[in-house]
Amino acid sequence: xxxxxxxxxxxxxxxxxxxxxxxxxxxxxxxxxxxxxxxxxxxxxxxxxxxxxxxxxxxxxxxxxxxxxxxxxxxxxxxxxxxxxxxxxxxxxxxxxxxxxxxxxxxxxxxxxxxxxxxxxxxxxxxxxxxxxxxxxxxxxxxxxxxxxxxxxxxxxxxxxxxxxxxxxxxxxxxxxxxxxxxxxxxxxxxxxxxxxxxxxxxxxxxxxxxxxxxxxxxxxxxxxxxxxxxxxxxxxxxxxxxxxxxxxxxxxxxxxxxxxxxxxxxxxxxxxxxxxxxxxxxxxxxxxxxxxxxxxxxxxxxxxxxxxxxxxxxxxxxxxxxxxxxxxxxxxxxxxxxxxxxxxxxxxxxxxxxxxxxxxxxxxxxxxxxxxxxxxxxxxxxxxxxxxxxxxxxxxxxxxxxxxxxxxxxxxxxxxxxxxxxxxxxxxxxxxxx
Amino acid sequence: xxxxxxxxxxxxxxxxxxxxxxxxxxxxxxxxxxxxxxxxxxxxxxxxxxxxxxxxxxxxxxxxxxxxxxxxxxxxxxxxxxxxxxxxxxxxxxxxxxxxxxxxxxxxxxxxxxxxxxxxxxxxxxxxxxxxxxxxxxxxxxxxxxxxxxxxxxxxxxxxxxxxxxxxxxxxxxxxxxxxxxxxxxxxxxxxxxxxxxxxxxxxxxxxxxxxxxxxxxxxxxxxxxxxxxxxxxxxxxxxxxxxxxxxxxxxxxxxxxxxxxxxxxxxxxxxxxxxxxxxxxxxxxxxxxxxxxxxxxxxxxxxxxxxxxxxxxxxxxxxxxxxxxxxxxxxxxxxxxxxxxxxxxxxxxxxxxxxxxxxxxxxxxxxxxxxxxxxxxxxxxxxxxxxxxxxxxxxxxxxxxxxxxxxxxxxxxxxxxxxxxxxxxxxxxxxxxx
Numbered sequence: 001x002x003x004x005x006x007x008x009x010x011x012x013x014x015x016x017x018x019x020x021x022x023x024x025x026x027x028x029x030x031x032x033x034x035x036x037x038x039x040x041x042x043x044x045x046x047x048x049x050x051x052x053x054x055x056x057x058x059x060x061x062x063x064x065x066x067x068x069x070x071x072x073x074x075x076x077x078x079x080x081x082x083x084x085x086x087x088x089x090x091x092x093x094x095x096x097x098x099x100x101x102x103x104x105x106x107x108x109x110x111x112x113x114x115x116x117x118x119x120x121x122x123x124x125x126x127x128x129x130x131x132x133x134x135x136x137x138x139x140x141x142x143x144x145x146x147x148x149x150x151x152x153x154x155x156x157x158x159x160x161x162x163x164x165x166x167x168x169x170x171x172x173x174x175x176x177x178x179x180x181x182x183x184x185x186x187x188x189x190x191x192x193x194x195x196x197x198x199x200x201x202x203x204x205x206x207x208x209x210x211x212x213x214x215x216x217x218x219x220x221x222x223x224x225x226x227x228x229x230x231x232x233x234x235x236x237x238x239x240x241x242x243x244x245x246x247x248x249x250x251x252x253x254x255x256x257x258x259x260x261x262x263x264x265x266x267x268x269x270x271x272x273x274x275x276x277x278x279x280x281x282x283x284x285x286x287x288x289x290x291x292x293x294x295x296x297x298x299x300x301x302x303x304x305x306x307x308x309x310x311x312x313x314x315x316x317x318x319x320x321x322x323x324x325x326x327x328x329x330x331x332x333x334x335x336x337x338x339x340x341x342x343x344x345x346x347x348x349x350x351x352x353x354x355x356x357x358x359x360x361x362x363x364x365x366x367x368x369x370x371x372x373x374x375x376x377x378x379x380x381x382x383x384x385x386x387x388x389x390x391x392x393x394x395x396x397x398x399x400x401x402x403x404x405x406x407x408x409x410x411x412x413x414x415x416x417x418x419x420x421x422x423x424x425x426x427x428x429x430x431x432x433x434x435x
Numbered sequence: 436x437x438x439x440x441x442x443x444x445x446x447x448x449x450x451x452x453x454x455x456x457x458x459x460x461x462x463x464x465x466x467x468x469x470x471x472x473x474x475x476x477x478x479x480x481x482x483x484x485x486x487x488x489x490x491x492x493x494x495x496x497x498x499x500x501x502x503x504x505x506x507x508x509x510x511x512x513x514x515x516x517x518x519x520x521x522x523x524x525x526x527x528x529x530x531x532x533x534x535x536x537x538x539x540x541x542x543x544x545x546x547x548x549x550x551x552x553x554x555x556x557x558x559x560x561x562x563x564x565x566x567x568x569x570x571x572x573x574x575x576x577x578x579x580x581x582x583x584x585x586x587x588x589x590x591x592x593x594x595x596x597x598x599x600x601x602x603x604x605x606x607x608x609x610x611x612x613x614x615x616x617x618x619x620x621x622x623x624x625x626x627x628x629x630x631x632x633x634x635x636x637x638x639x640x641x642x643x644x645x646x647x648x649x650x651x652x653x654x655x656x657x658x659x660x661x662x663x664x665x666x667x668x669x670x671x672x673x674x675x676x677x678x679x680x681x682x683x684x685x686x687x688x689x690x691x692x693x694x695x696x697x698x699x700x701x702x703x704x705x706x707x708x709x710x711x712x713x714x715x716x717x718x719x720x721x722x723x724x725x726x727x728x729x730x731x732x733x734x735x736x737x738x739x740x741x742x743x744x745x746x747x748x749x750x751x752x753x754x755x756x757x758x759x760x761x762x763x764x765x766x767x768x769x770x771x772x773x774x775x776x777x778x779x780x781x782x783x784x785x786x787x788x789x790x791x792x793x794x795x796x797x798x799x800x801x802x803x804x805x806x807x808x809x810x811x812x813x814x815x816x817x818x819x820x821x822x823x824x825x826x827x828x829x830x831x832x833x834x835x836x837x838x839x840x841x842x843x844x845x846x847x848x849x850x851x852x853x854x855x856x857x858x859x860x861x862x863x864x865x866x867x868x869x870x
């Protein structure tokens with residue numbers, strides 16, 4: 001006996017997908033969430049997993065646990081192979097197929113190497129817990145090896161760090177690495193002195209944090225430089241190979257190369273065969289559905305959705321969350337209003353640079369320094385899903401604020417790490433801060 | 436310029452190695468700790484990582500952080516290839532060699548498959564964080580797949596769990612799995628009913644917890660059975676292959692097979708070419724040194740050290756800790772007292788069976804139920820290294836006691852998990868409880 005209720009399928013358990021499901025939980029519909037992994041991940045804090053501040057369990061929650069109280073929501077762990085929008089069916093890799101009445105694609109994004117996919121092997125980004133753990137192992141192993149070496153070129157390259165891309169992720173990674181690598185003695189490395197660490201933040205454009213007001217970008221640059229980070233502007237990367245980053249101005253040798261320079265939408269969108277922009281996002285109408293298929297909605301990093309000035313909305317958690325809520329409410333209504341129109345409310349952006357250092361732009365008000373950091377911490381703790389995560393992250397941050405320690409410096413998998421500099425398939429995102 | 440101070444090398448950063456180093460920290464000696472991984476692990480709680488209760492970071496701490504305040508202690512991340520006791524030198528895999536004046540081997544143990552090493556691939560044990568995470572992924576993936584299947588043999592086998600070995604580790608794993616798998620609905624699995632889970636604890640001998648008083652073993656068995664665990668006594672495993680456990684009484688089909696049946700000492704000891712017992716432990720004198728090489732000490736799971744009745748001491752954290760302290764104090768003295776004699780003080784043993792259920796034997800006093808569980812929790816939290824870990828684990832246990840939730844149900848690496856049932860090199864230990 002098939003249910004008469006409408007079946008809504010949501011692909012992706014990120015900010016957009018969860019917001020959609022939560023907005024639909026009291027509606028008279030059946031919902032299925034499909035995700036490749038079993039957990040929702042608070043990606044804006046993933047860099048803190050990579051830099052040994054937080055445990056993966058602090059910023060991730062099982063999707064089942066999030067929607068456990070909602071009997072109309074079913075969760076499927078599975079990889080979608082393709083979507084046939086004409087027959088309204090999803091095909092999974094395991095051979096199962098799932099029909100839908102309405103589909104919400106919240107499939108997120110992956111790192112964009114702008115045609116140089118071969119760089120991914122040597123300059124991984126971070127999109128998943130697994131990616132972040134690999135970066136963590138790489139960074140820790142480098143320090144361990146350096147600790148055992150006398151002065152040499154190998155030692156110098158092990159203590160060199162290159163972060164490519166001056167958006168919030170790049171800035172946050174550079175700041176966090178400066179705190180670990182620049183404070184070797186505090187973390188128990190006897191031979192690593194602050195001046196040994198060379199940290200480069202490389203940006204092709206003329207400024208960092210270009211989604212922020214210019215004055216905040218300048219402040220962030222100064223803060224980073226005070227922490228010992230060399231910020232190279234107008235410096236495009238020309239080539240990357242194993243342990244080497246080539247710039248127009250020279251060559252940097254290091255196994256520690258992190259890519260944070262751009263994203264592209266999930267390749268799953270290609271199977272829809274509809275109009276996409278240059279980074280693979282699907283062009284959606286004002287109600288976030290695809291013009292050709294009004295029962296398919298695209299939200300979050302996968303959607304090319306424009307603001308009132310015709311500029312595409314950025315790939316940010318708050319955009320995905322607001323879009324998810326909008327689509328959820330729209331679908332909860334039995335009658336579809338054709339005039340529904342999504343409007344993004346920009347509450348601001350923030351990036352943290354280090355201990356008690358951050359920049360924030362809230363409704364045009366600019367903050368920097370301790371207060372911005374406090375605001376950043378407060379808002380991020382509140383935005384985490386689950387009471388347990390909120391408490392855990394809050395305690396960890398307090399602890400490391402007062403002790404300067406990082407608790408999760410674990411190398412758990414040496415077999416993986418002996419080939420640390422070659423990752424399987426790195427991909428990532430410009431992780432700006434949700435406000 | 437070489438230091439005139441005596442150089443003591445400790446291999447292994449487990450309970451024994453850390454205790455030795457801490458006992459030596461104020462001595463006028465140079466100390467080097469060598470470990471394959473960069474962290475000390477509280478192995479008695481590793482099963483809680485495998486069953487998604489705790490994060491690895493909760494029960495592990497970087498060795499560097501533990502000895503950070505002690506300027507005479509150097510930490511090296513490295514794998515020891517062999518030891519030449521005659522020239523007092525250690526050779527590392529990376530080609531380095533390290534001379535020592537005195538050596539403390541606290542190299543621990545690995546799982547013993549009693550001549551059936553080929554079983555390891557299908558029935559992994561747990562000795563490291565990496566092992567425990569693989570088991571966690573296996574258990575979670577099984578439930579995820581089962582949730583999507585209609586009634587079938589495949590579904591039945593996915594919800595079947597076999598734990599081999601009725602020592603504390605086996606008992607604790609069986610209890611923890613019963614809580615997760617037997618409470619599918621509580622954890623968000625809509626189709627998994629309590630009666631679907633079949634959990635077998637298989638023991639070759641006539642009773643479980645045979646290091647405990649017989650009455651406690653019986654109580655533990657009853658508690659497990661009440662939770663739905665089938666405890667099979669006098670049931671040796673005859674063969675293990677992929678997804679299959681063969682017993683004399685029949686065959687159990689499942690991908691979820693966990694080995695907790697015995698340990699053997701680290702194979703590194705073989706390079707000493709001295710007398711070893713049947714499980715590879717080196718026979719030591721009453722001061723824990725090797726009779727042939729009085730400057731080499733063996734402690735913990737690697738040592739065959741006898742109590743006053745001539746029975747070898749068990750592979751327990753408190754034995755290793757007490758031995759480490761003993762050797763550290765001995766070496767801190769400038770003159771060696773030939774009559775030094777290690778005596779183990781047995782403060783008791785405990786095992787937890789589930790939420791608010793445990794058995795304990797403290798100085799001959801037997802406890803079971805809530806009080807034993809409370810005692811178990813209290814002592815384990817206090818025994819963790821680091822204030823942050825103590826607070827974190829305490830909060831997590833309180834949280835899950837009141838909510839019945841397990842927070843760390845993360846499948847982080849599907850690429851690894853698609854071949855979940857074949858692990859690289861599993862090995863484990865009879866993890867009894869430190870008191």
